[in-house]
Amino acid sequence: MERQTGFARNAAENPCNMCMPMGGIIPFKGVEKSMVILHGSQGCATYMRRHMAEHFNEPIDVASSSLNEKGTIYGGEKNLKLGLDNLIKLYNPGVIGILTTCLAETIGEDIDRIASEYLLDRGLNDVSLVTVPVPGYGGSHSEGYWMATRSIIARLSREAPANRRINVIVPHISPADIREIKRILQLMRIEYTIFPDFSDTLDSPFTMPYKKIPIGGTGIEEIAEMSGAAATIQMGVTASREISPGHYLQDTYGVPLYNMPIPIGLENTDKLFAVLKQVTGKDMPESIFSERGRLLDGMVDSHKYNAAGRSAIFGDPELVLAIAGVCRENGITPVVVATGSKSFMAAEAIKSSAAVDVPEQSLLAGTDFARIREHCREKSVNIAIGHSDGRYLTEKEGIPLVRVGFPIHDRMGGQRLLSVGYTGTMTFLDRITNTLLEEKHKNYRHGIFDKFYTGKMA
Amino acid sequence: MDAGSLAVNEREKSIIVKGKQKKQLVCDTDSAAGCVSQRACVYCGARVVLNPVTDALHLVHGPIGCASYTWDIRGSLSSGSELYRSSFSTDLQEEDIIFGGEKKLARAIDELVLKHHPPLVFVYSTCIVGVIGDDLEAVCKAAAQRHNIQVIPVQSSGFIGNKSAGYRAACNALLRLMGPEPTPTRNLNSINYLGDFNLAGEAWIISNYLRQMGLEVNVTFTGDSRYETLIKAPRASLNIVQCAGSMHYLAQKMRELYGIPYLNVSFLGVLDTTASLRMIAEHFGGSGIKQKTEELIKTETDKVIPLINGYRGNLQGRKAAVYVGGGFKAISLIKQFREIGIDVVMIGTQTGRQSEYETINDLVDEGTVVLDDANPSELERFMVEKGAHLLVGGVKERPLAYKLGAAFIDHNHDRKHPLSGYEGAVNFAREVYSTVCSPVWKYLKA
Ligand code: SF4
Ligand code: SF4
Numbered sequence: 001m002e003r004q005t006g007f008a009r010n011a012a013e014n015p016c017n018m019c020m021p022m023g024g025i026i027p028f029k030g031v032e033k034s035m036v037i038l039h040g041s042q043g044c045a046t047y048m049r050r051h052m053a054e055h056f057n058e059p060i061d062v063a064s065s066s067l068n069e070k071g072t073i074y075g076g077e078k079n080l081k082l083g084l085d086n087l088i089k090l091y092n093p094g095v096i097g098i099l100t101t102c103l104a105e106t107i108g109e110d111i112d113r114i115a116s117e118y119l120l121d122r123g124l125n126d127v128s129l130v131t132v133p134v135p136g137y138g139g140s141h142s143e144g145y146w147m148a149t150r151s152i153i154a155r156l157s158r159e160a161p162a163n164r165r166i167n168v169i170v171p172h173i174s175p176a177d178i179r180e181i182k183r184i185l186q187l188m189r190i191e192y193t194i195f196p197d198f199s200d201t202l203d204s205p206f207t208m209p210y211k212k213i214p215i216g217g218t219g220i221e222e223i224a225e226m227s228g229a230a231a232t233i234q235m236g237v238t239a240s241r242e243i244s245p246g247h248y249l250q251d252t253y254g255v256p257l258y259n260m261p262i263p264i265g266l267e268n269t270d271k272l273f274a275v276l277k278q279v280t281g282k283d284m285p286e287s288i289f290s291e292r293g294r295l296l297d298g299m300v301d302s303h304k305y306n307a308a309g310r311s312a313i314f315g316d317p318e319l320v321l322a323i324a325g326v327c328r329e330n331g332i333t334p335v336v337v338a339t340g341s342k343s344f345m346a347a348e349a350i351k352s353s354a355a356v357d358v359p360e361q362s363l364l365a366g367t368d369f370a371r372i373r374e375h376c377r378e379k380s381v382n383i384a385i386g387h388s389d390g391r392y393l394t395e396k397e398g399i400p401l402v403r404v405g406f407p408i409h410d411r412m413g414g415q416r417l418l419s420v421g422y423t424g425t426m427t428f429l430d431r432i433t434n435t436l437l438e439e440k441h442k443n444y445r446h447g448i449f450d451k452f453y454t455g456k457m458a
Numbered sequence: 459m460d461a462g463s464l465a466v467n468e469r470e471k472s473i474i475v476k477g478k479q480k481k482q483l484v485c486d487t488d489s490a491a492g493c494v495s496q497r498a499c500v501y502c503g504a505r506v507v508l509n510p511v512t513d514a515l516h517l518v519h520g521p522i523g524c525a526s527y528t529w530d531i532r533g534s535l536s537s538g539s540e541l542y543r544s545s546f547s548t549d550l551q552e553e554d555i556i557f558g559g560e561k562k563l564a565r566a567i568d569e570l571v572l573k574h575h576p577p578l579v580f581v582y583s584t585c586i587v588g589v590i591g592d593d594l595e596a597v598c599k600a601a602a603q604r605h606n607i608q609v610i611p612v613q614s615s616g617f618i619g620n621k622s623a624g625y626r627a628a629c630n631a632l633l634r635l636m637g638p639e640p641t642p643t644r645n646l647n648s649i650n651y652l653g654d655f656n657l658a659g660e661a662w663i664i665s666n667y668l669r670q671m672g673l674e675v676n677v678t679f680t681g682d683s684r685y686e687t688l689i690k691a692p693r694a695s696l697n698i699v700q701c702a703g704s705m706h707y708l709a710q711k712m713r714e715l716y717g718i719p720y721l722n723v724s725f726l727g728v729l730d731t732t733a734s735l736r737m738i739a740e741h742f743g744g745s746g747i748k749q750k751t752e753e754l755i756k757t758e759t760d761k762v763i764p765l766i767n768g769y770r771g772n773l774q775g776r777k778a779a780v781y782v783g784g785g786f787k788a789i790s791l792i793k794q795f796r797e798i799g800i801d802v803v804m805i806g807t808q809t810g811r812q813s814e815y816e817t818i819n820d821l822v823d824e825g826t827v828v829l830d831d832a833n834p835s836e837l838e839r840f841m842v843e844k845g846a847h848l849l850v851g852g853v854k855e856r857p858l859a860y861k862l863g864a865a866f867i868d869h870n871h872d873r874k875h876p877l878s879g880y881e882g883a884v885n886f887a888r889e890v891y892s893t894v895c896s897p898v899w900k901y902l903k904a
Contacts, residue, residue: 009549011546011549012546012547013520013551014547015547015549017526019521019526021523032481040585042489042497042498043502043524043585044524046502047496047524048523050527050594051527054853057856057860059857060854063493064492064495065492066488066489066491067617069618069619079491081611082490083493086491088495090494090833092511102584102585102586103480106589107589136523137521137522137550137554202610210858210861212835327724370544
């Protein structure tokens with residue numbers, strides 16, 4: 001596998017990943033009454049807010065300690081404390097995530113010390129501060145997401161009496177996906193704590209009057225008691241042990257961990273129900289069994305069209321892994337599998353997407369779109385699956401794009417895309433199949449005419 | 459604003475209500491920490507200005523994020539190269555932060571120049587580059603010699619100021635590109651057009667007008683510009699400056715260095731467009747040009763006034779809130795809204811200057827809230843208080859307006875329809891109409 005790490009290349013051309021703090025913001029949006037302040041210069045926060053606002057079509061309020069030249073030279077402690085004061089006055093949050101950025105890490109800010117001093121200083125006991133060291137250069141948004149998720153649990157959980165709930169820790173999937181997982185759990189009458197739950201906060205219903213911190217998110221008390229759960233199901237096999245929240249709960253409180261891929265695709269969703277059975281003893285409900293049957297029926301209906309697919313998959317390692325599974329199950333050949341993340345686990349994930357029957361697969365970790373494009377051309381890719389930045393492949397190489405993941409900034413409804421569970425998989429597969437069909441119908445008349453009638457085509 | 463009503467004291471000085479008090483608005487200060495400022499950074503400002511140089515290779519020296527969030531997000535159009543739409547980054551890693559990124563930068567330039575053969579490279583510095591102390595000047599100079607092309611460092615470290623510092627950094631880069639020597643040959647009827655980024659072809663629209671007036675656009679700063687055209691900029695006989703926030707400094711410098719006079723213009727709205735075209739014709743004087751200008755104005759206004767009036771009927775009496783990047787745009791918008799019968803009840807900018815705020819204050823009605831570097835809480839509060847029916851802003855402000863049940867106008871760099879000139883004035887009116895008079899609002903009331 002070509003593992004392009006930062007050590008091997010000098011320049012990235014059209015990045016396929018974002019920076020750590022960006023990923024770190026998202027889990028905080030899945031905590032009830034929480035806000036984030038980025039310790040660094042103003043620009044980082046503004047860019048990330050813009051990026052998220054475009055995808056979710058929701059106001060994304062993220063504060064910044066707005067470091068200026070002075071703060072950068074003499075330390076940013078004063079700025080950060082003042083920032084916390086103002087943030088509390090304006091938003092009155094219950095939890096504040098303090099995330100570093102490249103700048104704060106480079107000048108060596110000790111946010112843990114600043115945070116604990118601050119609480120003491122101001123005599124505050126109704127707000128929790130969760131610090132997360134996420135230098136932008138330290139990894140991609142994917143790692144930032146896991147780090148923040150783990151830090152929140154590490155900070156908010158405490159020894160709790162055993163309860164009957166199960167923890168469900170989700171990766172960066174869409175709000176619609178989170179809602180679907182909740183629906184399944186509710187249907188099965190399973191008591192659960194799902195975290196981080198940004199299904200309402202980042203896809204909030206229209207209500208008046210406007211709420212600055214949207215309603216929803218996993219409750220602070222619930223997070224505190226995740227330590228006493230019967231088990232943790234984590235959909236995060238690409239999170240390495242040090243940043244995996246499920247491992248934290250297992251290692252610290254002995255909560256058994258079931259780490260599994262995102263339940264997208266038949267096999268992965270089957271896995272979810274197998275795990276649920278193992279943990280709760282409950283069988284798949286009748287109505288879900290029908291959903292599964294409908295998915296099977298649909299897979300059969302479209303298999304011949306799917307056979308024509310040569311796909312390029314890119315994005316978050318966790319999502320890429322699941323999508324590669326969907327492709328393989330349906331006879332779509334994943335010829336280019338790529339992520340911008342440079343982490344070891346990302347590389348492993350990409351490697352594990354290798355298909356024995358696809359001899360010349362391009363498996364790219366730590367890559368960028370310029371390279372993905374080259375590989376697409378070499379491998380005659382005819383469908384791209386991933387986030388909106390893949391539109392570059394459409395524009396340059398005419399490869400149609402099925403949008404999934406984050407960010408989706410050039411179409412509406414990224415937050416409503418449903419891909420998990422049997423029903424989600426079906427809608428996702430339909431999006432893929434129909435894209436292939438559309439291409440076919442667009443091209444077959446003149447293609448055949450050129451080839452056989454005028455004999456123009458080589 | 460009475461002091462007690464604002465949660466955050468640092469913000470008080472940056473908000474005034476016209477007519478209520480005599481105090482002057484304080485602007486151009488550092489953003490208050492923790493207030494969720496809508497402002498962007500120096501790098502952002504520099505990138506906005508330089509990005510439309512189409513055949514330049516824009517290399518961001520820094521960690522990946524800064525480049526990732528700015529990949530092809532703007533609607534500047536090109537008649538030639540597409541290189542500017544790619545985002546290049548040195549993707550600094552931890553070890554680069556420790557040992558310095560100069561070598562990596564040098565190698566990155568070599569690699570990219572070899573692959574893309576640009577005539578010009580801009581190297582943007584980001585926050586941490588300012589801290590780790592890479593000598594951008596030296597690396598760029600050496601690379602320029604190696605490849606025999608211009609490699610220009612842009613000093614856009616994010617924490618040294620806000621977006622306007624970035625404008626200045628960009629203008630300095632452009633001045634370097636043009637070089638110190640005043641060019642002896644001057645083309646008589648030739649104009650440089652400063653401060654149009656050819657968003658949705660706006661610079662093309664204005665260039666067409668000028669051509670019809672018998673003038674010639676030498677180069678636009680920087681919409682659809684190229685290395686070859688930019689270095690010939692000193693030959694023009696007049697600079698017209700639109701987006702004053704970003705380009706006023708460049709115009710002043712070019713007057714100093716090359717003796718090119720400049721005029722401040724605005725092509726937003728029918729009235730401003732007409733006034734600006736007349737001013738330009740006046741500057742050149744000849745009766746031929748003046749006559750052609752009047753003909754152009756007549757044909758165009760005859761075409762668009764009835765269309766705009768058609769919308770005006772439906773919009774009369776609505777109230778607008780404005781929150782945009784610079785003061786120039788804010789001023790134009792007040793006038794443009796007046797053309798369609800709408801009053802501005804709240805207005806603010808990220809980086810407006812004192813003089814611009816004075817103009818704003820003169821233009822708006824009593825009771826209008828004027829604010830600098832606003833945050834979402836303030837936007838929300840004043841929009842509700844003032845009963846604004848619509849907000850003008852950028853991507854971050856859009857969802858807020860919608861959550862408040864207010865209409866929204868995209869006035870940012872990613873828009874895909876022109877708002878300049880006569881065509882643009884109609885588009886503007888149409889956009890206001892399409893959002894303010896949409897049927898969706900009535901369902902929110904229930
Ligand atoms: S690091 Fe600096 S240059 Fe980069 S986005 Fe943040 S503020 Fe802007
Ligand atoms: S990479 Fe670093 S400096 Fe750039 S936006 Fe991300 S945190 Fe900010």
